[in-house]
Amino acid sequence: MYLSELKKLDQQYIAGTYRRADLGAASGSGATCTDMEGRVYIDFSAGIGVNSLGFASARWAQAVKDQVDTLCHISNLYYTQPQVEVAKVLCERTGMDRVFFGNSGAEANECAIKTARKYSSDKYGAGRHEIITLVNSFHGRTIATLAATGQDVFHQNFGPFPDGFSYAKANDLAGLTAMISGKTCAIMMEMIQGEGGVIPLAPEFVQGVAALCAEKDILLIIDEVQTGVGRTGRFVCYRHFGVRPDIVTLAKGLGGGLPIGACLLGEKVKHTLGPGDHGTTFGGNPVVCAGARVILDTIDGKFLDDVADKGAYLAAELQKLDGITAVSGMGLMLGAELEQPLTAAAVAAAGLGEGLIVLTAKEKLRFLPPLTITKDEIDSGLAILAKAITQVKEKINETPTEDA
Numbered sequence: 001m002y003l004s005e006l007k008k009l010d011q012q013y014i015a016g017t018y019r020r021a022d023l024g025a026a027s028g029s030g031a032t033c034t035d036m037e038g039r040v041y042i043d044f045s046a047g048i049g050v051n052s053l054g055f056a057s058a059r060w061a062q063a064v065k066d067q068v069d070t071l072c073h074i075s076n077l078y079y080t081q082p083q084v085e086v087a088k089v090l091c092e093r094t095g096m097d098r099v100f101f102g103n104s105g106a107e108a109n110e111c112a113i114k115t116a117r118k119y120s121s122d123k124y125g126a127g128r129h130e131i132i133t134l135v136n137s138f139h140g141r142t143i144a145t146l147a148a149t150g151q152d153v154f155h156q157n158f159g160p161f162p163d164g165f166s167y168a169k170a171n172d173l174a175g176l177t178a179m180i181s182g183k184t185c186a187i188m189m190e191m192i193q194g195e196g197g198v199i200p201l202a203p204e205f206v207q208g209v210a211a212l213c214a215e216k217d218i219l220l221i222i223d224e225v226q227t228g229v230g231r232t233g234r235f236v237c238y239r240h241f242g243v244r245p246d247i248v249t250l251a252k253g254l255g256g257g258l259p260i261g262a263c264l265l266g267e268k269v270k271h272t273l274g275p276g277d278h279g280t281t282f283g284g285n286p287v288v289c290a291g292a293r294v295i296l297d298t299i300d301g302k303f304l305d306d307v308a309d310k311g312a313y314l315a316a317e318l319q320k321l322d323g324i325t326a327v328s329g330m331g332l333m334l335g336a337e338l339e340q341p342l343t344a345a346a347v348a349a350a351g352l353g354e355g356l357i358v359l360t361a362k363e364k365l366r367f368l369p370p371l372t373i374t375k376d377e378i379d380s381g382l383a384i385l386a387k388a389i390t391q392v393k394e395k396i397n398e399t400p401t402e403d404a
């Protein structure tokens with residue numbers, strides 16, 4: 001089938017929720033993807049931070065295939081080994097105590113919200129249910145996680161939303177403190193606002209919030225759905241900030257290509273959820289956990305140092321590119337601001353035409369390459385990006401302006 005045919009069928013049969021780019025992906029290997037016409041692309045997206053080990057990583061694929069052949073699914077009414085093994089490693093790597101598995105980032109955050117509310121209701125009774133999140137945050141697309149998301153664009157047309165969410169300005173500790181009341185049960189935030197434009201929080205702010213939470217018995221929920229599992233050069237991003245959350249959510253990079261979400265529960269909340277309080281049919285399925293186990297085994301200290309090193313290299317090289325004015329982010333989660341009047345959408349589209357898959361976040365280009373990408377592959381991708389920027393600039397210069 002050709003991309004033109006595929007697009008026609010997509011338009012006819014798929015809900016129109018995605019503004020898809022012109023790429024019909026056929027296969028992939030490591031940090032390269034091949035389309036239906038046989039063109040090859042350098043991948044700076046990793047399926048939005050999912051393919052931690054790249055496309056078709058051999059050990060991961062073998063573990064998944066073996067598990068499919070052995071035991072694919074039995075439901076959470078019974079015990080399975082891959083699930084407990086992944087939970088054990090997650091607790092050991094993060095200092096958390098229990099894990100609830102779901103199938104996505106939004107589901108991990110739903111679990112975090114329910115846990116925070118139940119902890120508070122068990123201890124203080126009804127009414128202490130409010131959760132403060134940050135302006136410009138992103139926590140998911142379900143009704144509750146949309147309510148937690150501090151961006152008005154996502155709220156149009158879908159109300160009413162559940163009560164009990166309010167949005168504080170990032171890095172304004174006094175402002176956030178003023179919003180806390182006797183009804184506040186949790187504060188939820190990303191260490192680097194991903195969808196919001198790859199914007200890291202200020203360490204003093206994060207540490208101030210953690211101290212406030214500890215003092216007032218307010219739970220600190222850190223959404224590591226995009227930043228977690230090695231993406232920023234530490235296993236979890238909050239390690240860079242020196243804080244200890246009560247609840248941590250993971251998803252994207254833990255999947256390696258399969259859907260998984262994990263809500264990690266710390267000391268205070270390890271017994272909050274009991275039988276019947278929460279559940280899912282697919283969550284923590286043996287196949288996705290067999291894959292996740294390989295990812296966790298692979299991401300050791302040396303691997304994380306490599307991620308930090310490659311991230312620093314990519315950031316420095318991006319900074320040198322003509323047309324890029326600033327670079328933000330940590331490790332292999334980076335954003336690049338473009339010189340006016342270049343737009344991220346135009347540069348990403350031109351990049352795709354030249355063989356580069358790169359994401360955008362708000363007005364920035366966003367880089368989430370597979371953690372296994374090599375420096376040579378980074379160089380190839382950057383050369384294409386430079387070409388794409390030049391193309392877009394030329395196009396802008398060709399377009400006659402009003403007064404020309």
Ligand SMILES: *Cc1c(COP(=O)(O)O)cnc(C)c1O
Nearest residue numbers: 104105106138139140194225226
């Ligand atoms: C992607 C993302 C989510 C939502 O994850 P889904 O798997 O799409 O539900 C939540 N929080 C953050 C920070 C994310 O980046």
